[in-house]
Amino acid sequence: MTTPSTTSTARIALVGDRSPHVRSHTRIPGLLEKLAERDGLVLDAYWIPTEEAADVDGFDAIWLLPGSPYASEAGALAAVTTARTRGIPFLGTCAGFQHALLEFARGVCGLDSASHAESDPSGSSPVIVPLACSLAGHEGAIIVEPESLAGEILGAARTVERYHCSYGCNPEYLELLRSHGLRFTGADEAGDPRVVELPGHPFFLATLFQPELAREDLAPHPIIRALAFAAVHHLEAQSAAV
Secondary structure, eight states: OOOOOOOSSEEEEEESOOOTTSHHHHHHHHHHHHHHHHHOOOEEEEEEOGGGTTOOTTOSEEEEOSOOSOSOHHHHHHHHHHHHHHTOOEEEETHHHHHHHHHHHHHTSOOTTEEETTTOTTOSEEEEEEOSSOOTTOEEEEEEOSSSHHHHHHOSSEEEEEOOOSEEEOGGGHHHHHHTTOEEEEEOTTOOEEEEEOTTSSSEEEESSOGGGSOTTOOOOHHHHHHHHHHHHHHHHHHHHO
16 A cells, blocks of 8 residues: 655545546546645645555545445445544545445444445345435435534535435435434435434545535535545644644
8 A cells, every 4th residue: 555655744545446437536636736726725645446445544534435336345444444433534425425334334333234235236234225316417405404514514504416326325224323323414305315424523424425526617615625624633633642
């Protein structure tokens, strides 16, 4: 695995199997440049293939990117575990949302058989299942709880976001996930979960929509800016603790 160099710049692990055919992957470098230009938020970014993501401790933020099925589901889940248990700021988008739920079901809820229907269609505990209607290439409204991390970041109770996914959370497992501490803070107009966060964690947010696709001018979405700020704060906290 590529090890980040020692620097005063916040370091972010972009976990995913980088491909020129995944639009979010091609947009992220430009978004990071805009963060530096517009907000002075300079992040030292490292692309980490899922097969090499078992150890991403030492970064100031972890972003689990779209692009499933991942080359290594185990690697993607390990990255989520690292962020969740080490207090590292985490963002999961699209497949990152799906695998954040899958990791929580296994690692916190004790549902070892939790599965993703895309990679394991015959799994006995399908926490992630095909959506009734694919959202690939669609936009949709999201209703956000105001008293939440997502609500604080977005500053609005309603937002319209872009998707490129065909899988989501199985409603049968929502109560299990909630009862162990996950909080679903954004839903579409039908009430289906689209945003999840983990209270008590410095920054743990996942969206089924893709904020990296939000604007054609590459102006960073508020959620991406918030992740960058969280990475900087993490770096400052770690430096102060030394």
